[in-house]
Amino acid sequence: MALFDSLIRTARRRSPWLFHLNAGSCNGCDIELVACLGPRFDVEQLGIRLEGSPRHADIIVVSGPVTRTTRPAVETIYAQVPDPKVVVALGSCPASCNVFAGSPTIEGPLDRVIPVDVYVPGCPPRPDAIIAGIAEAIGILVSGRSAHERLTQRRAEEPAADGRGRRPGANAPRSGHPDGAP
Numbered sequence: 001m002a003l004f005d006s007l008i009r010t011a012r013r014r015s016p017w018l019f020h021l022n023a024g025s026c027n028g029c030d031i032e033l034v035a036c037l038g039p040r041f042d043v044e045q046l047g048i049r050l051e052g053s054p055r056h057a058d059i060i061v062v063s064g065p066v067t068r069t070t071r072p073a074v075e076t077i078y079a080q081v082p083d084p085k086v087v088v089a090l091g092s093c094p095a096s097c098n099v100f101a102g103s104p105t106i107e108g109p110l111d112r113v114i115p116v117d118v119y120v121p122g123c124p125p126r127p128d129a130i131i132a133g134i135a136e137a138i139g140i141l142v143s144g145r146s147a148h149e150r151l152t153q154r155r156a157e158e159p160a161a162d163g164r165g166r167r168p169g170a171n172a173p174r175s176g177h178p179d180g181a182p
């Protein structure tokens, strides 16, 4: 069993499979992700490849803010990816809703729907930033810690909630770019 686990860990490190999930993006981030697979950046040479089924994926790359329409699909797909799954938020939209903040059709930033492990800022982020984010995700993936364990640790490290269960800054406006751009 230990040998089997070791083989799985090696396979994940050397050839992580990505599932791309568009939760409501303008397609700008999606085009940059596709550019990573093109001949210039060619991440498949590094063993990183897109997978069509969430059940076979290791890393979920989410673009766009979560809309009312896509929320059920986001939750379902997250549940279908086997542990230890890692979530990468691609661009400013899943981090802050960006230009879509305040729209009645937006459910909110991605971390209100599923746990997020890596943020790749930018509108859209450049392919080299996306590749760096995926490399960070691979590091988390090979640690072998489940999504639940990582979430529990993150919550333990957050500031304590007040008497009504709210954490400092939890209601702060989330519009704008996480990288500081207006």
Ligand code: SF4
Pocket: 024, 025, 026, 027, 028, 029, 030, 063, 064, 065, 090, 091, 092, 093, 098, 099, 122, 123, 124, 125
């Ligand atoms: S971050 Fe920018 S490019 Fe990416 S989906 Fe949002 S608006 Fe489009």
